[in-house]
Amino acid sequence: MTTTSAPPPAPSPAPGSPQHAPAGTRRRRRTVPASLRLLLIGLVVAAVAYGAVGTWTVIQHASAAQDVVSTSEPLSLAAQRMYQALSDADVTATTAFLIGPNVRLAARERYAADVGRAAAELTGLENATTTSANPRLVHSLAAVAAGLPVYTGYVSQAQTQFLLGYRLTAGSLMQVASEEMHLTLLPAARASYAQENAALTAASAQATGLPWIVVVLVLAIALAYVLYRAQRWLSRSTNRVFNLGMLAATVALVVSAVWLIGSFAVARTDLQRAVGHGSVPAEALAQAAIDTQQARGYQVLNLISRSGDATFVKDFQAIRARLGPGPGTLLAAAAGSSSGAGAHWAAAAGHDLQAWYTVIGHAYDLDSKAQYTTETALVIGPGANASTAGFARVESDLSRAINADHAVFHSNATAGRNAFTGLDVVIVLAAVLMAAGCAWGLSRRLAEYR
Amino acid sequence: MALRSRVLAAVAAALPLALAAGCSGGTTPGEAAAAQAGPTASIPAGPANGPQSLSETGSTLLFPVLRNWAAAYRQQHSNVTIATASTGSGKGIAEASAGQVDIGASDAYLSSGDLITNPAMVNIPLAVSAQQVNYNLPGLRPATHLKLNGKILALMYQGAITSWNDPRIAAINPGVRLPRTPVVPLHRADSSGDTFLFTSYLSTQDAAWDRVTGYGTTVNWPPVPGARAETRNTGMVAGCEAIPGCVAYIGIAYLASATAGGLGYASLRNALGAYEAPTPRAIGTAVTSFVSTTPVNETISMVDGPAVTGYPIVNYEYAIVSTKQRSAAKARDIKAFLHWVITAGNAPQYLDQFRFQPLPASIVSLSDAQIAKIG
Numbered sequence: 121m122t123t124t125s126a127p128p129p130a131p132s133p134a135p136g137s138p139q140h141a142p143a144g145t146r147r148r149r150r151t152v153p154a155s156l157r158l159l160l161i162g163l164v165v166a167a168v169a170y171g172a173v174g175t176w177t178v179i180q181h182a183s184a185a186q187d188v189v190s191t192s193e194p195l196s197l198a199a200q201r202m203y204q205a206l207s208d209a210d211v212t213a214t215t216a217f218l219i220g221p222n223v224r225l226a227a228r229e230r231y232a233a234d235v236g237r238a239a240a241e242l243t244g245l246e247n248a249t250t251t252s253a254n255p256r257l258v259h260s261l262a263a264v265a266a267g268l269p270v271y272t273g274y275v276s277q278a279q280t281q282f283l284l285g286y287r288l289t290a291g292s293l294m295q296v297a298s299e300e301m302h303l304t305l306l307p308a309a310r311a312s313y314a315q316e317n318a319a320l321t322a323a324s325a326q327a328t329g330l331p332w333i334v335v336v337l338v339l340a341i342a343l344a345y346v347l348y349r350a351q352r353w354l355s356r357s358t359n360r361v362f363n364l365g366m367l368a369a370t371v372a373l374v375v376s377a378v379w380l381i382g383s384f385a386v387a388r389t390d391l392q393r394a395v396g397h398g399s400v401p402a403e404a405l406a407q408a409a410i411d412t413q414q415a416r417g418y419q420v421l422n423l424i425s426r427s428g429d430a431t432f433v434k435d436f437q438a439i440r441a442r443l444g445p446g447p448g449t450l451l452a453a454a455a456g457s458s459s460g461a462g463a464h465w466a467a468a469a470g471h472d473l474q475a476w477y478t479v480i481g482h483a484y485d486l487d488s489k490a491q492y493t494t495e496t497a498l499v500i501g502p503g504a505n506a507s508t509a510g511f512a513r514v515e516s517d518l519s520r521a522i523n524a525d526h527a528v529f530h531s532n533a534t535a536g537r538n539a540f541t542g543l544d545v546v547i548v549l550a551a552v553l554m555a556a557g558c559a560w561g562l563s564r565r566l567a568e569y570r
Numbered sequence: 571m572a573l574r575s576r577v578l579a580a581v582a583a584a585l586p587l588a589l590a591a592g593c594s595g596g597t598t599p600g601e602a603a604a605a606q607a608g609p610t611a612s613i614p615a616g617p618a619n620g621p622q623s624l625s626e627t628g629s630t631l632l633f634p635v636l637r638n639w640a641a642a643y644r645q646q647h648s649n650v651t652i653a654t655a656s657t658g659s660g661k662g663i664a665e666a667s668a669g670q671v672d673i674g675a676s677d678a679y680l681s682s683g684d685l686i687t688n689p690a691m692v693n694i695p696l697a698v699s700a701q702q703v704n705y706n707l708p709g710l711r712p713a714t715h716l717k718l719n720g721k722i723l724a725l726m727y728q729g730a731i732t733s734w735n736d737p738r739i740a741a742i743n744p745g746v747r748l749p750r751t752p753v754v755p756l757h758r759a760d761s762s763g764d765t766f767l768f769t770s771y772l773s774t775q776d777a778a779w780d781r782v783t784g785y786g787t788t789v790n791w792p793p794v795p796g797a798r799a800e801t802r803n804t805g806m807v808a809g810c811e812a813i814p815g816c817v818a819y820i821g822i823a824y825l826a827s828a829t830a831g832g833l834g835y836a837s838l839r840n841a842l843g844a845y846e847a848p849t850p851r852a853i854g855t856a857v858t859s860f861v862s863t864t865p866v867n868e869t870i871s872m873v874d875g876p877a878v879t880g881y882p883i884v885n886y887e888y889a890i891v892s893t894k895q896r897s898a899a900k901a902r903d904i905k906a907f908l909h910w911v912i913t914a915g916n917a918p919q920y921l922d923q924f925r926f927q928p929l930p931a932s933i934v935s936l937s938d939a940q941i942a943k944i945g
Contacts, residue, residue, distance in 0.1 A: 274865060277863065277865075281863070284876070285774075285841065286774075286841070286874065286875065286876065287773075287774060288770050288773075288774060288785075288871040288873045288874070289860070289863065289870060289871050289872065289873075289875065291871060292679070292869055292870045292871040293863070293865065293870070295681070295682045295869060296865045296867060296869050296870075298682055299682050299685050299686075299867070299869070302682070302685075302686050303685060303686070303689050418683065418686075421682045421683070422683065425681045425682055425683070426766070426784070426785060426786035426787065431681060431683030431684050431686070431687050432681075432682075432683035434683075434687060435683055435686050435687060489790065490784075490786055490788050490789045490790045491790060492783075492784040492786065492789075493781060493782060493784065
């Protein structure tokens with residue numbers, strides 16, 4: 121393969137030789153090797169810099185994407201599970217209490233499983249390596265750790281009093297337990313979840329952030345321009361069309377830059393989809409599920425306390441306004457960002473919620489008329505039209521929607537993380553190839569001046 | 571009386587110290603000193619300087635006691651004016667929650683709904699109260715206290731026992747000559763903590779009542795010919811005095827006026843089967859049995875408790891207060907006044923005339939811990 125169109129000018133001691141050339145020509149001929157040396161050093165340094173900055177950037181993004189999948193998402197999920205387990209424990213305990221002193225085995229098991237799951241998730245969150253760096257998270261987890269035994273203690277005390285026959289004392293203690301849950305545990309669990317979710321969002325933002333990728337691409341463009349100008353200059357000054365070494369460096373640069381852009385674009389799209397269509401709707405749905413549990417809890421607590429005031433109705437209405445369905449509500453937010461099965465189950469939850477609201481409204485009407493027996497049957501009794509069945513349907517819809525959104529998150533986040541696979545090696549190889557190509561190609565030209 | 575007052579105050583102050591001393595093993599001197607300071611360390615001895623005013627509204631049962639407390643407190647701290655009003659427990663809770671008054675007075679603790687809506691609110695027991703069941707049977711000697719229980723009372727309020735000489739009443743009152751007077755049940759027309767206490771008692775002792783009517787601040791009273799509804803405790807006293815054969819549930823603070831009006835009061839069957847009149851001893855015994863069960867936020871129902879010789883319908887009278895006051899001076903005034911009420915104010919000179927009982931020492935300590943949260 122011929123890559124040169126003419127041999128380099130032969131050195132001659134004749135009148136044209138450097139020794140006998142005029143002063144201006146002598147300066148010009150000294151400048152070419154010096155320029156070549158300068159160019160060689162500059163291009164090698166630039167190639168190494170491109171490799172170093174590019175590799176560091178890729179490692180940073182890949183590491184952040186790995187964090188999203190293997191650290192932040194599991195921790196966020198653990199915090200959400202702890203939050204939901206606590207809320208479910210409260211609903212289960214108060215409902216079982218209302219049914220009677222002989223708590224059914226299924227309810228006892230569900231309560232025990234909820235408390236156990238909350239404790240296990242709490243331990244996992246406390247032991248996570250990222251926790252100690254976040255004082256607010258440490259504070260929230262400590263509040264859950266301190267409040268959980270207090271809560272279970274009051275529930276046990278209430279159950280004991282109930283079994284001894286002191287139902288009203290038991291009822292007041294169950295209220296105290298529920299207040300501990302609503303005023304201490306759930307806010308702390310919610311704060312923990314918010315902190316872990318913020319960490320997930322931050323890790324995702326770091327994985328998809330543009331600044332350093334732009335720096336690498338600017339470096340690549342600058343390097344490409346220098347390579348182009350250098351090759352054009354060499355071509356004109358040496359009458360050779362191509363310099364093999366520099367051509368190889370250019371090809372390596374272009375390939376690595378295109379690979380970088382492609383990988384990053386894929387990773388960014390996947391991770392953004394993971395957050396936008398996975399974790400964001402899952403977060404809204406998890407909050408909706410907890411709000412649903414609280415609405416159910418208020419119904420039951422109202423029957424236990426029979427205070428005669430309307431605060432539970434107001435609390436329920438506040439939850440309903442936040443929960444939806446309807447514009448600006450949690451369900452609307454989830455349905456708007458969920459995709460596929462998540463959107464389907466979020467819509468189903470909205471439909472079933474409307475039916476459940478009707479039952480709750482009827483129950484509160486009965487309460488205002490002091491028809492407690494009918495109200496109790498409606499709230500905790502069997503039957504497809506009772507509150508228990510309505511609550512179970514909504515709970516099931518939301519659970520399926522959350523699972524679907526988590527699946528969307530996990531598959532997309534994993535794909536996003538995988539998009540970075542091998543990219544750092546490509547950048548390093550490209551940088552080495554560029555440095556070697558430039559050094560070799562320009563050394564050949566320099567050798568001609570010796 | 572003054573001596574008892576001083577003893578109560580000393581006990582209230584010493585209890586946290588004793589508890590802290592007992593628990594201080596293994597602590598550093600600094601921690602022990604901090605622990606020994608107890609909750610009362612942050613409770614001021616008196617109100618802020620300069621003219622100060624506090625407002626209170628709520629429980630009609632607690633109103634006469636609170637009025638006396640306010641007057642006595644002003645004698646000791648002439649710069650403080652305390653306005654009291656008898657408006658009902660529900661209004662006391664609502665106005666205190668809305669920040670319209672400094673202190674709400676209530677026969678009932680805050681509901682979970684109240685607390686979820688207003689997490690800054692606390693309910694602080696100020697004294698022990700009870701509820702008696704009065705009847706108007708002119709032929710009966712004042713010294714005789716008819717024995718009644720939840721089942722009998724439920725039957726009366728359901729219209730199943732229509733005459734005072736019913737064999738079921740006679741069976742538990744041997745030796746008492748019961749008149750043939752028709753039973754006229756009186757109940758509260760307004761939403762009331764007293765109705766909550768009374769129907770709670772019926773619910774715990776009569777499963778049929780619990781199943782059909784239940785308990786609450788308002789209930790669907792079974793339709794009984796001649797039954798009457800009255801408003802407030804004063805209405806119940808006046809209504810019962812006017813109707814021979816009436817049976818009514820009335821707050822203990824009105825026992826003196828009820829007996830002065832010719833009404834008798836019953837010995838009620840407790841959970842363990844004993845019949846107890848609302849004497850200071852029986853009320854005190856009933857409350858003492860709940861001391862170890864009372865949670866730190868002092869929310870507890872004490873109806874039909876486990877004391878063998880305890881009176882079955884007892885309750886705390888609560889101050890409903892926000893822990894977040896709009897100024898340090900206001901917080902200081904409220905803390906100082908409430909601390910005075912549960913210590914010096916629990917002396918017999920203030921409580922005896924209304925048949926209220928002082929708080930047990932442990933409950934004073936818990937109340938102080940809650941008062942200390944006000945800021």
